[in-house]
Amino acid sequence: MSTVSPLPATMRAIVCHGPKDYRLEEIPVPVPGPGEVLARIHFAGICASDLKCYLGAPMFWGTNDKPGGYCQPPITAGHEFIAEVVRLGDGSAEKYGLAVGDHVISEQIVPCEQCRFCKNGQHWMCDINDVYGFRQNTPGAWADYMLFPAKALNYKVPKSLRLDHAAFIEPLACSIHAVDQGNIQPDDTVVIAGCGPLGLGMVAAAKLKGPKRIIAIDLHETRLASALRSGADLALNPRTVDVIAKVKELTEGYGCDVYIEATGSPAGVGQGLEMIRKLGTFVEFSVLVEPVSVDWTIIGDRKELTIRGAHLSPYCYPRAIKMLEDSLLPMDEIITHRLALADYQHGIELVRTATGSTKVVFDMSL
Missing domain, CATH: 3.40.50.720 (NAD(P)-binding Rossmann-like Domain)
Structure with missing residues (x-):
């Protein structure tokens, strides 16, 4: 009879508190409710939008004339990742066709399903715009574990695809x-x-x-x-x-x-x-x-x-997975740096300068 390994009570996470104020913290491991998925992160990428949020771009933080930007701190950062299912809330296995141990990715936006755009099949323009790593409803992937909400758009990833390469699915989409x-x-x-x-x-x-x-x-x-x-x-x-x-x-x-x-x-x-x-x-x-x-x-x-x-990646995740399976990109030269999560400041600086770096990812095994 198979058993499920116990989970730790806490995990590492890079939490955004404000521009240039990102901290490595120990926070509780989420517990999945009905329809939710808990996944262990293997690799997570640093996006240009992560950098611009870190630097204080008005889109994320507002201005004196227009206060209140898009980011809602404190929030665990990160929306590029590849993960492994470790727990399934009630009904989520049937909804997504997932099992514990599957490699998985979740589309970066979790649609509200209620606004005009979601109802018209245009979920990527959702009025609420809950993107992982920026909004209180959607804590992100710069952590050991990540919770996919009940309305998330999740995709099983073939285990034939290398995990570090699979972290490129979101940007490629x-x-x-x-x-x-x-x-x-x-x-x-x-x-x-x-x-x-x-x-x-x-x-x-x-x-x-x-x-x-x-x-x-x-x-x-x-x-x-x-x-x-x-x-x-x-x-x-x-x-x-x-x-x-x-x-x-x-x-x-x-x-x-x-x-x-x-x-x-x-x-x-x-x-x-x-x-x-x-x-x-x-x-x-x-x-x-x-x-x-x-x-x-x-x-x-x-x-x-x-x-x-061009905003986000509607209906493009399966195509991105196929392109990576078909080796249509030189991934071993695109992924230039694999860093420990604790080296997040160095990773952000590598993305900022773009000197000698292309894609910087966190390897959670380090």
Whole structure:
């Protein structure tokens, strides 16, 4: 007769108390109620949005004019992860098809199921917007254990997929959604600006659309090399090349058909508006620390652009899992750092500087 191993009473967690005030604490291990799942975290990633929350971006913390941002401290941070089921609340095994010992991931947003968007099947735009690691209802993955609420969207992950690679499912799913928003056609020249982890995922996802040409842009040569191995046809560094002139040269002076902005920098927005052709599609993905000022006449009178946003990763998790199973990304070079949870300050700094790092993850076994 099989037995379930007892759980500890407390666990390690990185708790956000405010901008630049994240603390390693010992907190109670959650107990799953009806419909809930308790999972043990194996790997958890640091996202650019985690960094911007840490740095105090107004989106998360508000401003003097508009106080009260999105983050609700104190809250355990983190929304990129791979975990293992350790306890199932009443009804959750039947609801999700999960068993103790399964590898599992939960979509980063837990929908309220009551707002206009949830009722229309647009759960990723939920008015409540309970994303793991930021909201009181959804404590995150920078901890030994994590509770998936009864309304969570959970997915079983094949055990054939390496656990550290599986921690990339969430960012890759976001990349897939951004690429979908570009409506890429076979004759298109696609520019992906920013080759961090999400940009590299976008390159691989765009490759599956079969465009004429994919051009990757980044300031770091190592990331550009990874972009080429992820499916880019050309990699350009603005430090050494006039990227706007080069893209226009390659497109008979017209400019790219699709521009996906994943730099996180205001300069990436202005660059794209100049680089893109008339009637092109501009996809804005980045979480920007500050408002961006651009000449909006480019969008309207000069070029009549289609502007699309990209938020989270609706209906993309199964596709992300399949892409990783098929080894469509050079994951061993994308995951550059595996750190102990106690080294969270070092991990945040690695993401901030982007010097020698691409994807930084916490290995909970360390």
